[in-house]
Each structure stands twice: as structure tokens, then as C-alpha cells.
Amino acid sequence: MDLTGLIGAPMSRLAPVLEEGIREKRPAEALGRMGALLVERSLHLLRRASRAEILEECLELGKLLTGPAGAALREAHPEIYGAWFGLSRLLAEAARRSDRAAVDSILRSYKGQAQAVLEALAERGGPMPRSEVRARLGVSESYLSHILRDLDEADLIVRRREEGRDIVLDLGPVGREVVQQSVLPPWLDHVAGVLDRLRSGEGEAPEADRLEAELMDRGAPSRLAARRLAEALSALAPGLPRSTGAAESPAPARDWNMGLSGLWANRAADLRDRHTRPVADLGVVPADPG
Numbered sequence: 001m002d003l004t005g006l007i008g009a010p011m012s013r014l015a016p017v018l019e020e021g022i023r024e025k026r027p028a029e030a031l032g033r034m035g036a037l038l039v040e041r042s043l044h045l046l047r048r049a050s051r052a053e054i055l056e057e058c059l060e061l062g063k064l065l066t067g068p069a070g071a072a073l074r075e076a077h078p079e080i081y082g083a084w085f086g087l088s089r090l091l092a093e094a095a096r097r098s099d100r101a102a103v104d105s106i107l108r109s110y111k112g113q114a115q116a117v118l119e120a121l122a123e124r125g126g127p128m129p130r131s132e133v134r135a136r137l138g139v140s141e142s143y144l145s146h147i148l149r150d151l152d153e154a155d156l157i158v159r160r161r162e163e164g165r166d167i168v169l170d171l172g173p174v175g176r177e178v179v180q181q182s183v184l185p186p187w188l189d190h191v192a193g194v195l196d197r198l199r200s201g202e203g204e205a206p207e208a209d210r211l212e213a214e215l216m217d218r219g220a221p222s223r224l225a226a227r228r229l230a231e232a233l234s235a236l237a238p239g240l241p242r243s244t245g246a247a248e249s250p251a252p253a254r255d256w257n258m259g260l261s262g263l264w265a266n267r268a269a270d271l272r273d274r275h276t277r278p279v280a281d282l283g284v285v286p287a288d289p290g
Helices: 011-023 028-048 051-066 068-076 078-097 100-108 110-124 130-137 141-153 173-183 186-200 208-217 223-239 250-276
Strands: 157-161 167-171
Touching (some): 011 028, 011 051, 011 068, 028 051, 028 078, 051 078, 068 078, 100 110, 100 173, 110 130, 110 167, 110 173, 130 141, 130 167, 141 157, 167 173, 186 223, 208 223
């Protein structure tokens, strides 16, 4: 059987060829060549294809294996059937895990509790006992099991049992990516660090240009956002009370928090006002399209 040219063909074209080979009771060697072709195609899809293409391959292969041809293959060559079925499962897993929309849906599910698990792990910065996560969320054991199952299956978390101890949770590869992109992005952590240093009196007030560059290096969502934050922090620096290292009384601490909140509130109102004003009012000349 000539399989030349089928490695890049749609699965809808390959499936009848596979079905014909099974129906005609081709020898195991011929079916092995078909299996090798399926492996090659799967590797190509996993490296380069979109989720939709992976899903199409998975569905067509699954349809073949669950139909009469699949039953015949399982009866005559169970080892070959098992290998093809394993490929189908691998493609199904890859299609599910590569869907960022599915990840977002999981994080929004369970009334936001799935997102709360990710935030707790990000805040801890390392493994966290399952019992502590449950206590923090205040949910039942069965409810938490459902949440953790979905998070685990999407590679948002990993679970492991430490010898003689509770099950611990940690961020999975997809979970670490989500944390860096949206839960606790590096640029936001840098802003918090700058505020901490200013509050403690360590270092000088940051230059807006340098701080803008630092925020962009850490993945700020846009140069405009980085600039506005840098300007706000630079303007804020001279008015910050300096820590003397001694315990402060509740009143100064309260005044500091209220002053900081008020400054940021005023700044946010200013930014909203600028955003809603016409471009001409801001003194910005639109670029000449020509």
C-alpha cells in the first residue's frame, strides 16, 4: 500500500485508506507502516498545528477506532489497536490543554474559587498543603476535589503526596504562565517593590524614564501604561513618609495609607479623564497615514 503524500493530507482523506487496510485484513507489517505514519503525523501536529487541526485529527481517528473497522482491528491485532488508541488519547489531551479559552473558563468556574487556588499558590511562592488551601477557601472536601481535578487536568496545578504528610499543591507549567501573565505579573511585582523601597527610605526617587524602561522589560501591558505608572511613582516619591525603623503608631500608619489611597485615586481619575477626552484636547497630533 502506497502511503506517499499522506503525511500532510487531511485526516478525512487518510481515514478511508486506514479503514480499507483493516477491512482487507492486511498483515501486521502493513498495519505497522500505517501506525508509523500516524505517529509521524501526530508529532508534526503537536509541533506545528493549531488546536483545531489537532482536534480534527483526534476526532477522525476516534471515529475510525470506535466504528466497525476499529472493532475488527482490536480483534485481529489488539496491540496495534492499543497503539492507535493511545495516539488518539494523546491528541485529545493536546487539543484540550492548548485551548487558552478553556483555561480561562476553568479559572472563572466554581464561583471564582479555581482562580483563588491559583492566587493562593502564587502568593505562597511554593508548594502549599491541600488542607491549608481548603481552609483558606472554606469549601467542602468534595467541592475542592472537583476544583483541583479540573486545575490539574489543565496543567494549572500539580498534586503530589509527600511521604507521611498531606497532599501538597503547586503551580503547574500552564499555571506558572497564567500567574506571570495575569495573576501576579513581574511588572506589578516591581511596582510593589519600588513602593516598599520608597516607604522604607532605601534609595532615591526613581526617574520616570528609567522606571518606564524597567516596567517594559518586565512585561508591562503597554508603553503608555508603563509611562503613566512611572510618572505617578516619581511624583509620589517626594511626599512619602520615611520609615525610621521603629514601630509607628496606628495614627501615622493610618494617615499614610489614606494619603496613598487618595493620591492613587486622584491619579486614576486623571487617567480616566484623559482617556475620555478627545485626542485634540490632549495636544496629540495623530500620525499622518501617508
